[in-house]
Amino acid sequence: xxxxxxxxxxxxxxxxxxxxxxxxxxxxACFCAYLSHRSLKNKExxxxxxxxxxxxxxxxxxxxxxYSTDEQGLEHVVQFAPPGWWIAELYSVISKRPGTTxxxxxxxxxVLVMKRSDQEKLFIELPKIERYFRIITExxxxxxxxxxxxxxxxxxxxxxxxxxxxxxxxxxxxPQKQIASYIGVTPExxxxxxxxF
Amino acid sequence: xxxxxxxxxxxxxxxxxxxxxxxxxxxxACFCAYLSHRSLKNKExxxxxxxxxxxxxxxxxxxxxxYSTDEQGLEHVVQFAPPGWWIAELYSVISKRPGTTxxxxxxxxxVLVMKRSDQEKLFIELPKIERYFRIITExxxxxxxxxxxxxxxxxxxxxxxxxxxxxxxxxxxxPQKQIASYIGVTPExxxxxxxxF
DNA sequence: CGCGACGTTGATTTGCCTCAACGATTGTGG
DNA sequence: CCACAATCGTTGAGGCAAATCAACGTCGCG
Numbered sequence: 001x002x003x004x005x006x007x008x009x010x011x012x013x014x015x016x017x018x019x020x021x022x023x024x025x026x027x028x029a030c031f032c033a034y035l036s037h038r039s040l041k042n043k044e045x046x047x048x049x050x051x052x053x054x055x056x057x058x059x060x061x062x063x064x065x066x067y068s069t070d071e072q073g074l075e076h077v078v079q080f081a082p083p084g085w086w087i088a089e090l091y092s093v094i095s096k097r098p099g100t101t102x103x104x105x106x107x108x109x110x111v112l113v114m115k116r117s118d119q120e121k122l123f124i125e126l127p128k129i130e131r132y133f134r135i136i137t138e139x140x141x142x143x144x145x146x147x148x149x150x151x152x153x154x155x156x157x158x159x160x161x162x163x164x165x166x167x168x169x170x171x172x173x174x175p176q177k178q179i180a181s182y183i184g185v186t187p188e189x190x191x192x193x194x195x196x197f
Numbered sequence: 198x199x200x201x202x203x204x205x206x207x208x209x210x211x212x213x214x215x216x217x218x219x220x221x222x223x224x225x226a227c228f229c230a231y232l233s234h235r236s237l238k239n240k241e242x243x244x245x246x247x248x249x250x251x252x253x254x255x256x257x258x259x260x261x262x263x264y265s266t267d268e269q270g271l272e273h274v275v276q277f278a279p280p281g282w283w284i285a286e287l288y289s290v291i292s293k294r295p296g297t298t299x300x301x302x303x304x305x306x307x308v309l310v311m312k313r314s315d316q317e318k319l320f321i322e323l324p325k326i327e328r329y330f331r332i333i334t335e336x337x338x339x340x341x342x343x344x345x346x347x348x349x350x351x352x353x354x355x356x357x358x359x360x361x362x363x364x365x366x367x368x369x370x371x372p373q374k375q376i377a378s379y380i381g382v383t384p385e386x387x388x389x390x391x392x393x394f
Numbered sequence: 395c396g397c398g399a400c401g402t403t404g405a406t407t408t409g410c411c412t413c414a415a416c417g418a419t420t421g422t423g424g
Numbered sequence: 425c426c427a428c429a430a431t432c433g434t435t436g437a438g439g440c441a442a443a444t445c446a447a448c449g450t451c452g453c454g
Contacts, residue, residue, distance in 0.1 A: 070350040078342060091339045101346070123331075127324045134320075134331040141334055142288045144341040145275060149298070151348050152381045153267040156410075176433070184349045189410055191434055353442075373401070386442055388402055 008037050012084055013058050013112055020135045021128040031129060034118040040064075040105040047103040053092035055113050059083050062109025063170070065178065068101045077182040080106075080170055086136065106178065151184060157193055159183040205234050209281055210255050210309055217332045218325040228326060231315040237261075237302040244300040250289035252310050256280050259306025260367070262375065265298045274379040277303075277364055277371070283333065303375065348381060354390055356380040 010032045017023060023031065040046060040062065047053050049069065057064070064081040066089065078101060081087035092099030093116050123130040143166075150162050160183050164171055171179070180190035207229045214220060220228065237243060237259065244250050246266065254261070261278040263286065275298060278284035289296030290313050320327040340363075347359050357380050361368055368376070377387035 068346045068350065074350075076346060076349040078346060090335060090342070094335055094339060123328065127327070130324070130327060130331055131320065134327055134334065137331065137334045137338055138287060138291055141338045141341060142291060144338060144345065145287070146297075148341065148344055148348070149265050149273060149275060151345070152273040153265065153271075175431090177431090186411060187433075188412085188435085192410095192436095195434080372399090374399090383443060384401075385403085385444085389442095392402080 008032075008035070008112070009060060010035070010112075012060050016058070016084055017132055021132045023126075023128060027126055027128065030126060031122065034122060035112045035114055038111050038113055040109045040111065042107050043104060045102060045104045046111070047089045047092075047099060047101075049100060049102050050098045051092075052096055053089040053099050054096075054117070055115050056086060056088035056090075056093060056119065057081075057103070057111040057113055058086050060110045060112060063106045063173070064103055064109055064111070065106055066101050066103045067181070075181055076184070077178060080167060080174070080178075080182065082167070082170060106174065156183060156185045156189065160190075160193070205229075205232070205309070206257065207232070207309075209257050213255070213281055214329055218329045220323075220325060224323055224325065227323060228319065231319060232309045232311055235308050235310055237306045237308065239304050240301060242299060242301045243308070244286045244289075244296060244298075246297060246299050247295045248289075249293055250286040250296050251293075251314070252312050253283060253285035253287075253290060253316065254278075254300070254308040254310055255283050257307045257309060260303045260370070261300055261306055261308070262303055263298050263300045264378070272378055273381070274375060277367060277375075277379065279364070279367060303371065353380060353382045353386065357387075357390070 010028075013035070014023075014028055014032075017028075017031070035058075038046075038057075046057065046064065047066075059081045060083055062083070064087050066078045066081075066087055067075045068078060069075055079087060087103060089099035089101055089103060091097075091101075119129075119133070123133075150159055154162060160179070163179060163183055176190055176194075177187045180187045183190075185193070207225075210232070211220075211225055211229075214225075214228070232255075235243075235254075243254065243261065244263075256278045257280055259280070261284050263275045263278075263284055264272045265275060266272055276284060284300060286296035286298055286300060288294075288298075316326075316330070320330075347356055351359065357376070360376060360380050373387055373391075374384045377384045380387075382390070
């Protein structure tokens with residue numbers, strides 16, 4: 001069977017862009033020209049701790065996560081990225097130094113890849129793209145700060161409830177272990193907590 | 198004694214800008230024209246939970262903090278802002294909804310005030326300003342994510358050491374209570390922890 | 395001076411972790 | 425298609441880091 005290069009599906013990413021900036025057809029084409037595509041198998045690693053990251057990823061299918069590993073080998077989930085979400089090792093992308101977190105696929109997934117060097121060209125060529133990223137970065141910062149507050153003020157059960165609100169739909173498709181890791185408890189405690197309702 | 202309008206001192210904020218973007222004298226003047234000034238007494242509240250915030254603040258003297266209050270009335274510090282730092286109730290500024298955190302002064306302080314509506318005008322007039330805020334927002338997001346990781350992987354003592362690295366200089370000028378609140382422990386435990394070295 | 399905020403110390407409690415054992419489910423190679 | 429391993433979720437016993445509550449000394453300040 002001949003290998004046929006598929007048309008990339010930009011509909012999801014263009015819809016995401018249009019929520020914050022208006023691009024005409026030409027600008028959309030310009031933006032998409034910088035994207036490439038990558039398929040990931042379940043558990044496939046997209047970014048390994050210690051390596052320099054040069055790309056940001058937009059998930060179109062499946063689900064990714066970023067996580068850090070502590071000195072005991074335990075994993076701690078920083079972010080989940082279902083379709084329509086961006087994910088990156090931003091520290092490494094910005095600083096061009098080795099990253100401290102990993103990104104992998106929790107199931108078979110597909111992503112669009114934007115290299116930082118291309119992103120920076122786009123920032124100059126199309127200021128609306130810089131605006132788009134400025135806005136979604138602001139929104140991410142708000143979420144991230146809220147999670148810090150939650151970790152200081154909420155019990156494990158309340159953090160679980162907050163998780164259910166932030167990622168509705170993920171609750172049933174993710175292993176409990178991953179959810180436990182995100183809210184910052186052990187799988188054992190998470191299980192007992194659920195049993196107590 | 199006659200009240201004399203002081204010349205505002207923009208040197209600190211222009212230095213901060215120049216670390217990320219190059220502005221000529223005219224652009225600098227354009228940027229500064231949108232800034233106003235405000236002096237704060239010790240403990241003065243700049244942003245109250247429940248009110249809609251419309252401005253972002255750049256600290257030129259003193260020290261501010263943002264914090265949230267839980268249902269038991271305990272305060273949890275989200276951020277400290279010594280001179281040279283920006284601080285805002287970003288959630289409220291972006292969404293134009295009532296904020297969930299407070300901002301106040303930990304000592305007599307001075308800030309430059311940038312209204313969101315003016316900031317948005319600047320984003321259009323001077324794309325370099327949008328670039329500047331895009332960059333510092335990215336950096337804030339990286340710091341914020343690192344703090345989440347720290348809260349999940351580090352002990353209280355290690356978080357204190359991380360704090361000392363992030364805010365060197367603040368260690369000696371802040372009440373212990375504030376530091377304890379930032380790293381997420383009670384003042385009592387913080388005191389015992391230090392005693393154990 | 396006297397009050398209130400701060401820091402310290404001790405006794406006790408608690409939320410969550412660790413370790414271990416054991417079914418249930420998944421997936422994979424023969 | 426089955427056998428077996430690996431991963432996942434559950435449950436229990438015991439332990440520890442940090443919270444809570446309370447008492448007390450100190451300092452800065454109105």
